[in-house]
Amino acid sequence: MNYAETETLSRKMKDAGYQQVSFNGVADYYVINSCSVTESANKKSRQAIRAAHRRNPNASIIVVGCYAQLKSKEISAIEGVALVLGVKEKFNIVERIREFEEKHAVMSCVSAISEVESFSPSFSCSERTRAFLKVQDGCNYRCSYCTIPLARGKSRNPSIASLVEQAEEIAACGVKEIVLSGINIGDFGQSTGETFIDLLRALDKVSGIERYRISSIEPNLLTTEVIDFVAHSRAFMPHFHIPLQCGCDEVLRLMRRRYNTDFFRKKIEEVHSKIPDAFIGMDVMVGSMGETDEYFRKSYNFIESLGISFVHVFTYSEREQTDALKIKPHVQESVRTARSVELHALSEKMHQDFYKKFDGQIRPVLFETKTKDGLYVGFTDNYIRVQAKIPYNARNQIIAVELQYKDGCMYGVIHNV
Template sequence: MTRTHHDITQPPASAFGGALPFRVRVLGCKVNQCEAEEIRGALSARGLREAGRGESTAVAVLHSCAVTAEAVRKTRQALRRLAKEEPDRLLLSGCAAGEALTGELKPDPVRVPAGPGWRERLETALDGAGLGRVAGGPVRASDPRQIRAFLKIQDGCDLGCAYCIVPSLRGTPRDRPPGEVLAEARELAGRGHREIVVTGISVGLYGRDGGYDLREVLDPLTRMEDVARVRLSSLHPSELTDPLLEFWSRTGKLMPHVHLPLQSGSDAVLAAMGRGYDGAQFRAAVARMRAARENPAITTDVIVGFPGETEADFARTMELCRGTGFSRMHVFPFSVRPGTRAAKMGRRVSPDETARRAARLRALGAELSAAYHAQFEGREVRVLLERTVGESASGLRPADFRGMTERYVPAECRMRGAARGQVATVRVKSSCGEGVTAEEV
């Protein structure tokens, strides 16, 4: 018999016996990954357990993404799949919780929208599910199988990019207190997470309204004995301040890798996007990074087919990307996101032309990645050994461990007597666009 689900007003079914099973699915960015672990922790703290494969669940949560129209489509698809599992309670959390995308589900899932007060709304929804109230602050259930952990330090953004819906979904920038951030970092390190990735919706805005900056958390974080590495996630070019670059230049635990979104190499397109810099200013930011740290890895995002982008504009993007020598590029064809300024812009680029430009830029990205990786052949690098493998996924050679170099290059390493979580010195034997293979020194 089909079970009735989604009814948040009734206590959980007792048919399961013992601890009630739950399932959490997550889509989207690193911040969403952190928040999904908070959801798992909140459910575990109320006495529930994570469901096994194929097991029926008392509570199912989809923590969703709505940054693009495609993300909303994937959220709708994932929600339908989760509903087919017939959980007793179905919650839709995160950025897509405010979207009108679930009319075919009866009744509608309980919604927990992102933005200010998200955590409190989550607890209220769990209270309404009859799961019992727990004392204490937020609990996060990180995956002990992962050597790398994301550490959310802030939420929200007010940069106002024309294509971005995030500020209207998550609100203006809000910092987590430094003490709270560092306490969570110590917990993560204590669980065996050797690399901490500092993340947020707009990481570089941290401390802007409080009279401090990223160093307030980076300095003590890099001094933690159990933390082998600290990595920054995405920064806006304007956020590469002299004090931050000086700290980066002298702090070995802070990895020589920064994700610096370009979005376009055309000044006209950058102005239409509202990015707040032009091509020359982006080049200057890259030059300052390279002056601060030897051969840093610079990864980036680029949007192609933005309204009004001409062939000449695209050529400037190709030129700037080639000249910068990014170590990795993420290329996104522009798609209309309702509710953004860009959605109202004319002079649309055709889908076929957008796809053509995306293919050309991705080919350049693959070329640049291969060139960046090739320079490490014959050199020693340091790799954080994250997981063991039976054989190389790329087919280049057998490997015992996979991990990341300091410069965020995937490495497959032949090792003997090494341990997961160890930072090993290896010599690179070969490379390709996907990464490098290496042997212990």
Template sequence: MRISITTLGCKVNAYESNYYAQQLQEHGFKVVNSDEKADLCIINTCTVTNTAASKSRQKIHALKKRNPNALIVVVGCYAQNATREQREELKADLIIGAKYKNQLVSLIQSLIEEHQAKDLVGDISDFTQFEEMPIHVFESKHRAFLKIEDGCNQFCTYCAIPYARGPQRSLRFEQVVSIAKELAQKGHREIVLTGIHTGRYYDQGKTLSDLLKVLLEEVDENVYFRISSIEITEVDDTLIDLMKHHKQLCHHLHIPVQSGCNKTLKRMNRPYTIEEFIARLDQIRKEIPDISISTDVICGFVQESDEEFQTTLKNMERCSFSFMHVFPYSKRNGTKASTMKGEIHGSVVKERVAQLLKLSSQLRYKDMMRFSPLEVLIEKQDPSGVYHGYSSQYHPVQIYSEKSLTGRIHCRWDRIENNVYIVNQKEGCLCD
């Protein structure tokens, strides 16, 4: 049987789709690209905004049209957050929300044998156990991902994720360490710890910092660790100290700020003021001078005035982020923000996004200029022979080399083009 997997949304969804693919292949199914004909189509959905939910529905309908005789399996955040009526309109053969995702293969096997449609979406508050979805090897064998946490308890006013993913829950401490060791033994040279709210990892009294300490002690010293994203309130002194004294903990943190204006942050229900955020950034950089810190920013949130935006713009420059992911605010039904009055006109939001993206490019160039030589993890070689990778500070690198490159290397960059380091062996920039 030919099975396609279509993934929408975040990196956690991408991780889970990778898990589905490996499990299906182990059970003898053939996994094909989503644009190929298939006997069964899996759509891993997103619901972070109304637009994302709409795209999920559109993708489901498009795949049904392209594969009229295929079984349709809808899984993930949109499935969980949709009403029963909305789920019935999808006319899917199997619907799985936030629970039973690690049983997807057995549920598909039952579907094929029984030919009976099922809707397995349950009450989100009942999901208290972390469902293990370990991936034991990644195709590139360079960077691996390890999902250690799921769910969120923060309830920012703009975000539907707590309603779609459920409460915070974490992978067992011993299991994380065991999987990390296995990934290292299979040749992976970087492991990214990921989750919906990774910084809130907690198991048997052990925090994320406790976990990292053990990983640094017990996993091969040639393996580096990276944190996918973390809130400023979760960057504790122990984590800073570990990063300061262990080069294996990549000197990059992605810390979402969302806004640089206290009035906006309060409406968003973010747990800090911009002054507190900046003070903590200054402390992190004092202890780890070569760290790069990137962020997420939402533009045009409900009632964001010109004055509030200008405050955000000024403070984003003050924060000196290495780069910014900039998102226009998009309403999500069911969130507190969706009931607030004062939506910002689309043209205004578009202009604000452009200003922040321009600043992000300037900040990235400035940050990249600080580093030479670079420590780079080679991830792939494209058809033209150019090697691609990322530095420890998570800046992209392109390397033109006549000799074969693999793993982690040191090199000097020749120039920066479009916020990418260019390394040219012929000009003597390669160090090893």
């Protein structure tokens, strides 16, 4: 999501006559699109600000994004920061820079999140093989640990027609794959009364786009209709990312998630039965408030039993203004780290088991890059990373390869070249 927005900011500035240079180079303006999903994300944003200031102490640093929305005062005080733009103001970056150039004083433009209602279209297009298209923003849920609704505002979306136009624009750039991005994308339709499934149906018809992936969808919004559609659609890949957060009902209740483990298991079984080769990833947060040793063990065993492909492990961090802060017991940092290590190891095993299942199969790969060793790298429809030696330019081409698993990696072999 931030990637789509960063690219959009970059296009706006280039259209206004600014020249883009590498972030590691010397620039007059550095724009940092900050994240605030965890405390470590805040820290990384502060490090990026300081690094930019070191690179060119005379530069003006512009900080936008969730951290800017939530902590504008803190950010304005960091040396080198010239402009802090909240969620509502960030896409007016060019106008705000002009204002800054006239006044030449630190400016903080951050509206109250309750005032943020507009949707700013965003997509990335520069990578030439895969684009990120923002289809929804904000969230109406209130998970007890999460600050995103405070940083991003209410759930909102543009019309399906405008998203189809953006997908056509992306196709015209020669990009073959689009990742649908948002904060809670299954909640699509709050602004327009349209539905997520109708969005998928409309996008599936855009010619030139050969592949779509749904970045992440809440389990309670992954309907049977959506699963059936993905199973039979032209271009939606057999790939789901479903945030579980914890595999223990007691903790899910404390988190105020809208499902229990029984519901989640049935959802995974439904995907497995209808799309047996699907890649299923999920997010899990470890060490959240109230996660006792017993609850963590329950969660671990539940995750292990699901037979999914990958776990994206997050370590809980306290976020200001969240209800989770009132929950007891707090989990010690060292315990959080130990749980994260344990779950990462489980995820690695699941990932490898998933890869091994496809050894010897022929699957289509969209090749994206070429390594220094001369191997092309890309992903299958079901998100297996494949490296292959190909004697012609395979970049941005979908090629059927025979998969060969070796030492934790998947290689692709092309026949009849």
